Amino acid sequence: MSIEPSAAQVAQFRDLILDRLGLQFDETKLGNLARVLARHGGRDNAAYLAMLAAEPEPSEALHRLAVDLTVTETYFYRNGEQIQAFAEVAMPACLQAREGLPVRVLSAGCASGEEPYTLAIAARETMGLGAGSVQIRAVDANPAMLAKASAARYSVWSLREVNPAMRARWFARDGDLYALSDGVRRSVRFEQRNLAREDAELWAPGSYDIVFCRNVLMYFSPEQAEAAVARIAEAIAPGGYLFLGHAETLRGLSSDFHLCHTHATFYYRRKSQAGEPAPAMKFSLPAWEGAPFQPLLLNDPAWANVIARAAQRIDSLAVAAPPADYGQSAPAQPDLHHALSCLHKEQFEQSLALIEKLPQQHADDPDVLLLKAVSLSQSGALAEAQNICRALLARDELNAGAHYVLALCREEEGDNPAALTHYRSAAYLDPGFALARLHIGVLERRMAELDAARRDLAQALVLLQHEDPSRLLLFGGGFPRSALIDLCRAELTALGGPR
Numbered sequence: 001m002s003i004e005p006s007a008a009q010v011a012q013f014r015d016l017i018l019d020r021l022g023l024q025f026d027e028t029k030l031g032n033l034a035r036v037l038a039r040h041g042g043r044d045n046a047a048y049l050a051m052l053a054a055e056p057e058p059s060e061a062l063h064r065l066a067v068d069l070t071v072t073e074t075y076f077y078r079n080g081e082q083i084q085a086f087a088e089v090a091m092p093a094c095l096q097a098r099e100g101l102p103v104r105v106l107s108a109g110c111a112s113g114e115e116p117y118t119l120a121i122a123a124r125e126t127m128g129l130g131a132g133s134v135q136i137r138a139v140d141a142n143p144a145m146l147a148k149a150s151a152a153r154y155s156v157w158s159l160r161e162v163n164p165a166m167r168a169r170w171f172a173r174d175g176d177l178y179a180l181s182d183g184v185r186r187s188v189r190f191e192q193r194n195l196a197r198e199d200a201e202l203w204a205p206g207s208y209d210i211v212f213c214r215n216v217l218m219y220f221s222p223e224q225a226e227a228a229v230a231r232i233a234e235a236i237a238p239g240g241y242l243f244l245g246h247a248e249t250l251r252g253l254s255s256d257f258h259l260c261h262t263h264a265t266f267y268y269r270r271k272s273q274a275g276e277p278a279p280a281m282k283f284s285l286p287a288w289e290g291a292p293f294q295p296l297l298l299n300d301p302a303w304a305n306v307i308a309r310a311a312q313r314i315d316s317l318a319v320a321a322p323p324a325d326y327g328q329s330a331p332a333q334p335d336l337h338h339a340l341s342c343l344h345k346e347q348f349e350q351s352l353a354l355i356e357k358l359p360q361q362h363a364d365d366p367d368v369l370l371l372k373a374v375s376l377s378q379s380g381a382l383a384e385a386q387n388i389c390r391a392l393l394a395r396d397e398l399n400a401g402a403h404y405v406l407a408l409c410r411e412e413e414g415d416n417p418a419a420l421t422h423y424r425s426a427a428y429l430d431p432g433f434a435l436a437r438l439h440i441g442v443l444e445r446r447m448a449e450l451d452a453a454r455r456d457l458a459q460a461l462v463l464l465q466h467e468d469p470s471r472l473l474l475f476g477g478g479f480p481r482s483a484l485i486d487l488c489r490a491e492l493t494a495l496g497g498p499r
């Protein structure tokens, strides 16, 4: 028999789960948490919570909770473009760096094994590499998933992205299921580990050449995600690779990686040393065939907070420096509010003059430099604007605003492929960036990539309704939200509407 827990007990349960497993549950999930607590707490929720809080880790109770609380959706060849980048970019580079030693791969949050087995198959398919050349370790907190991974028998649904020829090569029919070949099975080692915890052995410095940690950190709190990324960064050898889920970014979480963009996907390369210059971006055409937009992520506070930060900082810097006519006590210094409002009124020279007069500590602020780059680009000083954007990206490759302004300049100069690459980087790094998505759609339409244009414009239309007002002010080219929405609708109508 179970007893319904009190609100205070559910809150305590939520805090414990956040601390122990890194998983963050918002207010809308409290009903679900209450049901899980009632199921595990039995007749005495208070005693169960006290036991959970006191039990040393790893604990059986926590393992049982992981079974009920984790999202375990996965399948073979998920985001196939990343698997291609793994086999055609990361593996060859790491094989060379390892000089005959096996390449060490970690699948962190491997669920029921489809991801690490995909990597083992891809290494064999693309490079003919067997267990002697690549070692794959796979970890997860959910013991039920690990048991399924060890059994290595999968439904046809798990194999939906595997073509029939590959299925025949690597699987044998077993009733309704498909059994993975023993050779591939043996090349992956599964272990139960908790990614939300310090673990000196799992995260020993330089232990891995390639880490896949896809669709795991999106369920973590920002603090736990940042701590996990720091551990991962330490454990990846210099020059090694990190693959996140297609809707996850390191923006605001780490500056230890270069952003890579090939095979129409994004991933990261560990810097060899701090401050290392970014490698030139490779263009990646044709259009990104990424998975469909997931509005759910926009409601996820962890990512949404990161998304809005840059524009809000400009706003807060502006508030920190009130207008000169604000009152007798206001300091006689140029203000950002004024600069922003000049930008809005297309008074670019005034806006630039105000920025130039800022005290040094403000003038070097990345967000102020971005404001300067916007003003320069809109006044036609494209070379200067691009120099500022490149300097900003040399400091932080994950600066979505700098990618966006650079893209505007490249587009203005007629370099559509480079513009598209930078717009896509901005939209990837900052999934709520409506204007970047709008420009991608408009450019794709111009370049006759009609399906991609339709998809991106439809996304832009949704994003524009929620876009942060200060970011519209900064990046919207003087157009109000309604005009941008009209533009987006007109583009979609010209394409025959969304499909």
Ligand SMILES: C[S@@+](CC[C@H](N)C(=O)[O-])C[C@H]1O[C@@H](n2cnc3c(N)ncnc32)[C@H](O)[C@@H]1O
Pocket (backbone or CB within 6 Å): 020, 021, 022, 023, 066, 070, 071, 072, 073, 074, 075, 078, 108, 109, 110, 111, 112, 115, 139, 140, 141, 142, 145, 193, 194, 195, 196, 213, 214, 215, 216, 245
């Ligand atoms: C959505 S699945 C992702 C599977 C695979 N990486 C993919 O992208 O297809 C997320 C996995 O992360 C695991 N996970 C969540 N929190 C974890 C933690 N604290 N430690 C280890 N694994 C965790 C879950 O058990 C689940 O299997």
